[in-house]
Amino acid sequence: MEKKEYDYLLVGAGLFNAIFAYKAAIDGKKCLVVEKRSHIGGNVYTENIEGINVHKYGAHIFHTRNKDVWNFMQTLCQFNHFINSPLAKYKDKIYNLPFNMNTFCQLWNVKTPEEARIKIESQRLNIHNPKNAEEQALNLVGEDIYYKFIKGYTEKQWGAEATKLPAFIINRIPLRYTFNNNYFDDPYQGIPVGGYTPIIKKCFSHSEVLLNTNFIENRLLSKLAKDIIYTGTIDEYYDYRYGLLEYRSLNFEERLLKQDNFQGNAVINYTDKDVPYTRILEHKHFEFGEQTQTVISIEYPCQWIRGAEAYYPINTKRNNALYAKYKELSDRETNIYFAGRLGSYQYNDMDKTVDNALTLYKMLSW
Missing domain, CATH: 3.40.50.720 (NAD(P)-binding Rossmann-like Domain)
Known part of the structure; x- marks a missing residue:
């Protein structure tokens, strides 16, 4: 051989x-x-x-x-x-992620887990067999969370109306009834x-x-x-x-800014569909940087075409x-x-x- x-x-x-x-x-x-x-x-x-x-x-x-x-x-x-604690910006307001008691307090001024559960349950649609991503999300979390945090972001991410997306892309939406902003539950x-x-x-x-x-x-x-x-x-x-297999792709607009702090957090999601990008990263906050300048990346989901970088399998x-x-x-x-x-x-x-x-x-x- x-x-x-x-x-x-x-x-x-x-x-x-x-x-x-x-x-x-x-x-x-x-x-x-x-x-x-x-x-x-x-x-x-x-x-x-x-x-x-x-x-x-x-x-x-x-x-x-x-x-x-x-x-x-x-x-x-x-x-x-570093602990990932992203924020969500919808219109002119900032909310904590993932969906937890801080988010619910900011949304509805509720103070206890029981109040939050009652509010969410009152908004759920109880659809027996959701036919698309919109029905699935409304079935899981109700109107306020869906329309403010999920609908616009999801439609930008996948490049399609939520009513045209399959229900399985939203298998579950974690709801935390604690004041815990740690995005991941891994130790x-x-x-x-x-x-x-x-x-x-x-x-x-x-x-x-x-x-x-x-x-x-x-x-x-x-x-x-x-x-x-x-x-x-x-x-x-x-x-x-x-x-061809299908993917979603991303474009990044990177900026070096002559200021020491742009947004005060590593990741802020922009959930309003009228904003063309999905999130802004401020990289120094991943490593607690104290530099006099800062670098941000604005993330734009986009259609994948052959030859482009393939990010997310569809x-x-x-x-x-x-x-x-x-x-x-x-x-x-x-x-x-x-x-x-x-x-x-x-x-x-x-x-x-x-x-x-x-x-x-x-x-x-x-």
């Missing part, structure tokens, strides 16, 4: 392949990383601007209830004590001190990395390695044999059925493994991505 130059060809330099490469290097394995962008890190890439670590592709807050994943991540970096949470890019650099430090290289246009690279870990879009790999029945056909093709492969959010057509949180990468490496290294 012909000896390969590399043990693994890793297509994509995001978090999944970074963790995989780190484990492979510990075992003395050789990895070649192929990345179409001009930098490593994928969507967790952070860039230092005027001393502020900017999340170039949207906010990434690491959170998990998986202690093994948390302990593993501690070997790669030190986490700060472990934080931001890597210094941002995510140093972690990715550490993980790839023993790998050969080719940037600005599109694997689809350079498939002969696959001959160099025994196994391939592919984190690109699975339909593109198969030349869209069955058609897991409709049609798309899931289409993905299943591509998955059937991939299951016949002997030395290529489809992974990450694009390869598996699902939007996983970072802890799940790390866990999946560790699991795949363990399986392949046996």
